Amino acid sequence: MANEVSFQPGLYRGTAGYYDRFRLPYPAIMLTDLSRRTSPSGHGRLLDLACGTGQLAFPLSDRFADIWAVDAEMDMARAIHDKAAATEGAAHVRAVNATVEELDVDAESVELILIGNAFHRLRRTVVARRCFTWLEPDGHLALCWSTSPWAGPLEWQQAFGALLHRWQDALGATSRIPPGAEQQRQADPDQDVLSRAGFDSLERHHFAVEHRWTIDELAGHVRSTSFLPPSVLTDSASEFDADLINELSPHTTNGLLTETVSFAYDLAHKPATATTD
Numbered sequence: 001m002a003n004e005v006s007f008q009p010g011l012y013r014g015t016a017g018y019y020d021r022f023r024l025p026y027p028a029i030m031l032t033d034l035s036r037r038t039s040p041s042g043h044g045r046l047l048d049l050a051c052g053t054g055q056l057a058f059p060l061s062d063r064f065a066d067i068w069a070v071d072a073e074m075d076m077a078r079a080i081h082d083k084a085a086a087t088e089g090a091a092h093v094r095a096v097n098a099t100v101e102e103l104d105v106d107a108e109s110v111e112l113i114l115i116g117n118a119f120h121r122l123r124r125t126v127v128a129r130r131c132f133t134w135l136e137p138d139g140h141l142a143l144c145w146s147t148s149p150w151a152g153p154l155e156w157q158q159a160f161g162a163l164l165h166r167w168q169d170a171l172g173a174t175s176r177i178p179p180g181a182e183q184q185r186q187a188d189p190d191q192d193v194l195s196r197a198g199f200d201s202l203e204r205h206h207f208a209v210e211h212r213w214t215i216d217e218l219a220g221h222v223r224s225t226s227f228l229p230p231s232v233l234t235d236s237a238s239e240f241d242a243d244l245i246n247e248l249s250p251h252t253t254n255g256l257l258t259e260t261v262s263f264a265y266d267l268a269h270k271p272a273t274a275t276t277d
Helices: 016-022 028-038 074-086 124-134 155-170 181-187 190-197 215-222 230-251
Strands: 045-049 066-071 093-097 110-116 135-146 202-213 257-269
Touching (some): 028 135, 066 074, 124 135, 124 190, 190 202, 190 257, 202 215, 215 230
Parallel strands (some): 066 093
Antiparallel strands (some): 135 257, 202 257
């Protein structure tokens, strides 16, 4: 395949506080289902790659003896470190500040690898091969996903999406998402990337959860993104917030905006008979 589209480094710099507070948690029903299908032993290693502030690592921390929460942003790694220190029973959650492509992990030393809302931002071919090498035979890789509040069919979501596009244009932030990224992923789907790496199956499991947002929460959520973080909004932040309130207030009911969030994970399996080169 041709070289994959690359995202700039540092896109999430300064977002960790917003990410931790305003990103929706993965639902317990999904994580319970994931655990049932992967059967962690209780004494294995979990890798949470491009982990943000640990939305997957911490809820699953009681199922593993060793957890690496890996993110390229120093702010995210610092947040993981602080949260592990402050959370009872999370001393085994290790913050690792590194890119996935440069991470050093022993072959066949990991039971489960998780990537939450981030596989499309990585060099998928390289990362898939590395994950295959790191996993124990019969291990699993789970690509976890959730929909964004501006991407749905509801009137308020369409208004929200249009507002974000206007502000990206106004602030010159459109290039923070490289052109052609989604087209390349459609031309070379994740399933094909993982199959070439040696994984023998890819199963998707869906979970729908109703959620109610306040406008202030949506403003915080925007600041957790790579395309309109605080470093891009800068002195325009107050004007953005006012525009958001003006645009979305007519759609609220009792001050809230309701959507059905779609969560999912794609589960890939390393064959029990696989050998690592």
